Amino acid sequence: MDRLAAGLARDLDGSFEGLVLAHQDRLYTLALRFLGNPSDAEEAAQDAFVRAYRALASYGPDRIRDLQLKAWLATIVLNVCRNRVRRRQATVVPLDQPETAGTGTPADKLESTDLRSIPHDTALRREGVTMWARLIAELPERYRSPILLRHVDGLSYEEMAHALDRPEGTLKAQVHRGLALLRTAAERARVLEPEEMTA
Amino acid sequence: MTTTHRTPITVADVEAALETLRVPAPETLAPATLVAVGLADEYTTLDSPIGPVYAAWNGRGVSAIASAGDAAAFESWFRREIGRQLRPAAKVPTRLARALARRIAGDRHARLEVDLRGRTEFEQAVLRKALEIPRGEVRPYSWIASEIGRPKAVRAVGSALAHNPVPLVMPCHRVVRADGMIGQYSLGGPQNKRAVLSSEGLDPEAMEELARAGIRYIGSDTTRIYCLPSCRNARRVTDRHKVLLPSIAAGRARGYRGCKVCRPDAAIAAA
Numbered sequence: 001m002d003r004l005a006a007g008l009a010r011d012l013d014g015s016f017e018g019l020v021l022a023h024q025d026r027l028y029t030l031a032l033r034f035l036g037n038p039s040d041a042e043e044a045a046q047d048a049f050v051r052a053y054r055a056l057a058s059y060g061p062d063r064i065r066d067l068q069l070k071a072w073l074a075t076i077v078l079n080v081c082r083n084r085v086r087r088r089q090a091t092v093v094p095l096d097q098p099e100t101a102g103t104g105t106p107a108d109k110l111e112s113t114d115l116r117s118i119p120h121d122t123a124l125r126r127e128g129v130t131m132w133a134r135l136i137a138e139l140p141e142r143y144r145s146p147i148l149l150r151h152v153d154g155l156s157y158e159e160m161a162h163a164l165d166r167p168e169g170t171l172k173a174q175v176h177r178g179l180a181l182l183r184t185a186a187e188r189a190r191v192l193e194p195e196e197m198t199a
Numbered sequence: 200m201t202t203t204h205r206t207p208i209t210v211a212d213v214e215a216a217l218e219t220l221r222v223p224a225p226e227t228l229a230p231a232t233l234v235a236v237g238l239a240d241e242y243t244t245l246d247s248p249i250g251p252v253y254a255a256w257n258g259r260g261v262s263a264i265a266s267a268g269d270a271a272a273f274e275s276w277f278r279r280e281i282g283r284q285l286r287p288a289a290k291v292p293t294r295l296a297r298a299l300a301r302r303i304a305g306d307r308h309a310r311l312e313v314d315l316r317g318r319t320e321f322e323q324a325v326l327r328k329a330l331e332i333p334r335g336e337v338r339p340y341s342w343i344a345s346e347i348g349r350p351k352a353v354r355a356v357g358s359a360l361a362h363n364p365v366p367l368v369m370p371c372h373r374v375v376r377a378d379g380m381i382g383q384y385s386l387g388g389p390q391n392k393r394a395v396l397s398s399e400g401l402d403p404e405a406m407e408e409l410a411r412a413g414i415r416y417i418g419s420d421t422t423r424i425y426c427l428p429s430c431r432n433a434r435r436v437t438d439r440h441k442v443l444l445p446s447i448a449a450g451r452a453r454g455y456r457g458c459k460v461c462r463p464d465a466a467i468a469a470a
Binding site: 013020021024025026027029032038042045046049050053054128129133151152179180182183 | 207232
């Protein structure tokens with residue numbers, strides 16, 4: 001049993017700040033990589049915590065103690081993100097239509113640069129992150145959520161099955177397929193040096 | 200697209216790249232979240248009829264209004280009395296700012312959530328009832344007691360109003376003594392209560408003068424209705440038809456009935 005969950009069950013108001021501090025980085029990261037922009041992500045992460053608080057306030061102590069907090073919070077933040085996307089009707093560019101990805105993106109700028117001539121500095125690494133973040137945001141949602149939970153958030157397949165309510169087998173297949181799509185997309189962008197990716 | 204030779208990207212490369220996408224949350228996230236759920240508060244200063252006041256709020260509503268010497272004094276008062284974290288607001292939400300300004304100017308219809316956690320059901324009922332008193336009018340403590348169905352709890356009403364965490368927003372200044380005298384005020388004493396009531400169009404001196412003369416109600420010999428002195432219906436009665444009454448009994452003796460707006464009989468039922 002989770003000590004944090006036990007604390008929340010005993011004293012929600014006294015323990016909630018601990019929950020926020022323990023999970024804010026991962027919820028913010030999930031929201032940022034799902035939505036693709038920082039101010040939306042901060043709002044979504046806050047919204048997720050507020051929903052979590054209200055849910056906890058309505059749950060009995062036993063139910064709170066039995067919560068798998070990591071998976072539960074991931075479910076909430078991803079739901080918030082999906083709702084926001086639906087609301088603003090964002091036009092997410094699918095990976096299978098790369099020609100609509102537009103010009104002038106950071107990846108395109110990188111493409112015109114000879115990476116071998118640039119020192120391995122943080123600015124360059126940032127651009128690598130920007131490109132990967134864009135590729136993730138452009139993944140179809142059924143691959144994006146499993147990829148984010150597995151490889152950005154680091155959840156186990158068991159936790160992911162809880163968070164996304166999909167069978168583990170399905171999730172393994174979606175992660176596998178998602179990684180392959182990302183690899184292809186990155187190849188197509190043609191911008192990566194191996195040491196950049198492993199940095 | 201250029202096709203210069205590059206080492207092929209592997210799935211392991213992708214997995215490693217994904218791990219670099221973790222970022223720390225902005226420093227503003229945790230504090231803003233705690234405010235949103237009501238576990239911490241923000242504050243600002245506002246103009247009011249008695250000069251600048253401090254106003255604190257969280258996601259559940261306005262939590263405190265106080266006049267304090269300076270920000271440090273307000274913060275320490277808040278932490279002691281309310282017991283939550285407090286910080287100056289970087290920006291006051293537009294809707295909140297507008298609603299606060301209207302309520303402080305006496306507009307009881309401005310929609311504004313208030314956070315009355317820590318107040319008993321009774322105290323909350325007293326404050327909500329006070330909000331039903333129109334701007335520019337006053338009601339006795341006993342009137343509140345009777346209206347909320349606790350006619351004997353007049354002292355408790357006074358105590359609930361004295362501990363009003365959000366004066367001006369919940370207008371405890373519109374509740375006065377049954378004898379028509381102005382009574383106490385938690386936000387800096389009776390002189391402030393006078394100032395706030397004056398700003399709302401009531402004449403506290405005239406009201407107390409009437410009270411000293413033993414006048415408790417104002418009747419009309421045309422409508423044959425008696426009112427509390429500050430009731431808008433009482434103020435419409437022309438001097439020619441105005442009947443000054445020392446008691447409800449005096450009104451009833453003339454065959455008058457109580458006004459249905461200010462409900463003066465509620466006050467006497469409790470007193």
